Amino acid sequence: MGESTDLHGQKSSARAIPSVTELLKNREIEKILGQLPRRLVVDAIREALEQYRSVLLNPPHSASKRVSDTAAAIRDAVVEQVKESLRRFQTPSIHPVINATGIPLHTNLGRAPLSDQAAAAMYEAARNYVNLELDLKTGTRGSRQVHLSELLRKLTGAEDALVVNNNAAAVLLCLNTLADGREVIVSRGELVEIGGSFRLPDIMKKSGATLVEVGTTNRTYVRDYADAITDRTALILRVHPSNYAQKGYIHRVSLRELAELARERGVTLLNDAGSGALFRTEEHGLPTEPFIPDEVSAGSDLVTFSGDKLLGGPQAGIILGRRDLILEMKRNPLYRAVRVDKVIIAGLEATLRAYLLCCEGTPQGSPSPPSRHEAPLGIPIVRMLLENPADVRSRAEVLAATLADVVEGWFTVSVEDSTTEVGGGSLPLAEIPTSVVRLSPRTDRPAPVSVNRFSSLLRNATPPIIGRILQESVILDAKTIREDQIPITIETIKSILAKEPFAF
Template sequence: MSDAATSERRRARLASVPAVERVMSMHAVQALTQAYGRTQAVEAVRVSLDALRAELLADVDADVAASAGGDADASEAATRYDAQIVARASALLEQRARGHLRTVFNLTGTVLHTNLGRALLPDEAVRSVIDVLTRPANLEFDLATGARGDRDDLIEDLICELTGAEAATVVNNNAAAVLLTLSALASKKEVVVSRGELVEIGGAFRIPDIMARAGARLREVGTTNRTHAKDYEEAINARTALLMKVHCSNYAISGFTKSVEIDELAQIAHHHALPVAFDLGSGTLIDLAQWGLPAEPTVRGTVDAGADLVTFSGDKLLGGPQAGLIVGREALIRKIRKHPLKRALRVGKLTLAALEPVLRLYRAPEFLAQRLTTLRLLTRPATDMHAAALRVQPSLQHALGERYAVTVEPMFSQIGSGALPVDQLPSYGVALRVATARRGGRALVHLEKGLRELPRPVLGRIADDTLRLDLRCLEAGDEAAFIAQCAELRL
């Protein structure tokens, strides 16, 4: 084909593309305008038209009918492209309207999943958040006196009631709680910590790094696996600001080990007129062993053992929103509150609105396993997940066809990547394998991608040539939605 003929064909193809205003006058596009507004609809149509032009120019021989260049042919081609343009514009508008923060089906088997938002809030907390989202609230207003109040006053008494501490304050996460504590009490001074407790938490944040940012000087004592009381004693000097203990909730060292418990460490600190701080991390308020879960040190038990300050998370074992709680002696909490970083790290009304109802649930521990979402998920009997797997399996098998085998199998769930990651809970789910090959390979990766691309993404885990969907976190309210969505799976 000559250059002139090619140019003529390109002109003919471009002539077949409808004008923006003609597309905007279509009934289907007018419906999009009503739903998304004219500004967004026009932009989506323009993008769709540009994409169509690029496709036509990229392959001038694809459509012979559009190459003649006559008015009738151009009109016919334009009509043929209408549906494609409308569909593309509609999809673009729908994609833009969809938020980046989306709900997913957490079938990974990890209940407190750091990347998926950790603890799910109970209904009481959700209703409280909605109330303060839609109405003014007394965030910093004392209703009794009519004067300005402190937002910590809204929950301090409740926290102290549940933990036995003299005072409490709240910041936006536990790393912030540790940072603020060290900045307020140990800036330009030494903090004594066992080498075996210099942990790294999610996102590569490390205790030594937090100390450095707080202006405190780390004084390591002991070894990775063994630290003795004399190690702390020998490290204390005139520059020591406090002793610190870190609960290693996200890893475990076994074998030839030794650590100094908080009661003994408190005696050492108090003998030298120093405070001792305990970063408890996962921060449970109750003894989990009563539900058959691994025992964890409680905040009250830590305070009773002599800790002057305890920091812990709100969105792990406590089962509330993301927050960092600092509890302990009133004089130390007062000093922490006065530090300039406190304002920068303070929580907003949504966190407080969610945290208070969660804390109130702990006043009735006999109902906690039913009302606190995190505890309910952790204590679900394996028989519940087994029954759910039997209901889910047929729909998933039908959606995947003969290429994949879908079987109901026992599994092990995990409490959380930042809270007791090595402890496993008996569970059930569905196992997806390639039926026609010994190894899943790319086919399983492709399947996992297809599940992630569903309207409500489904997240599982691949191991041993198997894609496992653990159903511990698929409760009755979501099970029907999951089954219905299986029909939309495209591979």
């Protein structure tokens, strides 16, 4: 009897669902039609009606109340759903968030934030026509690479340079141009997997090259490479393990040893330096990361690295090396598929200029780059990595002092010294000093606050605040929270607590 009654209620509610025509005459929908294309509104109405019918005919336990809704209530619910759906089309999907994870190169949050100069240059390039491939002196067609190649040569000592859209593309272009149908020798200890499950052997296969593994996972010697060289060998590939580290009983062939072997045997040496750095990380208290000028001068025929990691620029893959090899890659049809646009070029140019203008000078007439590069603190990622821990602690204390009043009754607030990682597959052994604000649910409440629920509310706030959960507490790491974001963080949390009294 109960099932029959429920079925009758469902059918009655289904008959009460308004039609598309009826909803188009609704006053609120008519207002929307004055602002948005009719087809977009009609599609949203149809989707909302379909979802509502599905819920009525197959209600979950929590939605069983809906089967007895009146026609007016159903209409209002559908209209709200339509409005919410259309709001998503009117609001950008990608928007700024407050990174409170403490990880400066957080891949999921877009890696390196750009300097003001780089962002301004990209904005100007995006909204204007630019001399991307026009030689203003001669009035003839030029190359988009000229805007970057001279800067990269000055900074690294390389003969020439080529920029593509990321480092994986840079490696792919090198392999396809120089080793398609031939063999490439790689140490087993360097067969890396990068983010998104992209593996070096897969990139190799797509390039048309044949992978030849040498050595073992933990120990590879020069003789292993030498014994593998045949008349089918096109390249020796050296890969920097930027997202992991080996310790213990290991042996890795030095770059200079590989370069000497490659020269002796007439084989090209391709060096994937991974994150890459244009300042000496070890001189600033960080673990050693390949310093790109050293990678060039040590004898690499080609060096590739990322533009959006330790360099601190927009996403790009940078190829440095012999002019004849760079020219071959420019002639490869694949190059056009992976080249960068005017906006990326403008941002990267501004970033590289910041490095060039902060370097110690090179003796006049010297063909070599400066022996030591100062770190340009105007680039956000560099500033965060080298920041005085006392300054981070100060930001954490300012944030905690105000938050203590805002969250009183819900959380206890404390400041703790901690460490964080760099992220983005860079400096995997680095422990960067930081200070965090810990929000711990008060235990004297009748129903303690759910940190998972609170963390979700932070993520879905405006702007979203991305922290982390540790030991039943919400952690806000001051390393990646700018000073100007502190009042925004406080106001956002205050707004959450005011709206949610308290669905925790």
